[in-house]
Amino acid sequence: MKQFIFLLVIATIGIVSISCDGRDRVFKTNTEVLIENKLLDSFSENITYVPETYTEVATDTILYNGFHVKLKTYTIMDKHIVNEFKQDSIVYKKYYREFVTDVIVTKNDKEIFNERIDKEFIHKHNNNLQLNKAIINVMVNQVSSVKNHGLVLSAMIKDIQNETIKFCDILIDSEGNLVLKEVQELYAFNEQT
Known part of the structure; x- marks a missing residue:
């Protein structure tokens, strides 16, 4: 039993x-x-960061016309712009981290310009530009600098929501005075006549 x-x-x-x-x-x-199983939320989002990690680029340039330019461009890890869309019940979020460029310009061993170029700087000098969903990248425009007998920094302003790009030139004279103007050409480095 x-x-x-x-x-x-x-x-x-x-x-x-x-x-x-x-x-x-x-x-x-x-x-x-x-x-x-209450797991849907953890599988329904796809989150990416651009760039994924901290990025820094330093440039040290001496121009033929006597300008010495130091650029330090880096990401701000806690400031970003979100581009969000939904596809097949999955929410895709792409976080674009903002870039900032520290610029130091000397002429004949005298510092004439020392500024941080970011959204606030661009907005302060041209408040007509829409910068809410924009990423800014700054570079030295060597050809225009030599032609204009000054320093020309080209700022590329990319709107991540509608994928448009605008260009601005930051013209700095030998006294450190600046003028910011929007460039209408498709590409900022087109030769101007």
């Missing part, structure tokens, strides 16, 4: 363990299973 009860208990455990193989989930979608 004891052997019969023991076999009955073993058989019951065996039947129960065999019947718990997930057949009830065969006809459910992946989304239904994730909702049932």
Whole structure:
């Protein structure tokens, strides 16, 4: 009798363990299973960062016309612009980290310009530009600098939401005075006549 009860208990455990193989989930979608287990939120977002890690580029340039330019461009890790869209029940979020450029300009060993170029700087000198969803990148325009007998920094302003690019030239004279003007050409480095 004891052997019969023991076999009955073993058989019951065996039947129960065999019947718990997930057949009830065969006809459910992946989304239904994730909702049932409260895991949908962790799988319904795809988040990326551009750039993924801290980025820094330092440039030290001496121009033919006597200007010495030091640029340090780097990412601000806690300031970003989000581009968000939904596709197939997945929310894609792309975080574009903002760039800042520190600029030091000397002429004949005398510092004439020392500024941080970011959205606030551009907005202060030209408040007509829409900079809410924009990333700014600054570079030395050597050809225009030599032609204009000054320093020309080209600022590329990319609107990440509608993928448009605008260019501004920051003209710095030998006294450190600056003029910011929007460039209408498709590409900022086109030769001007």
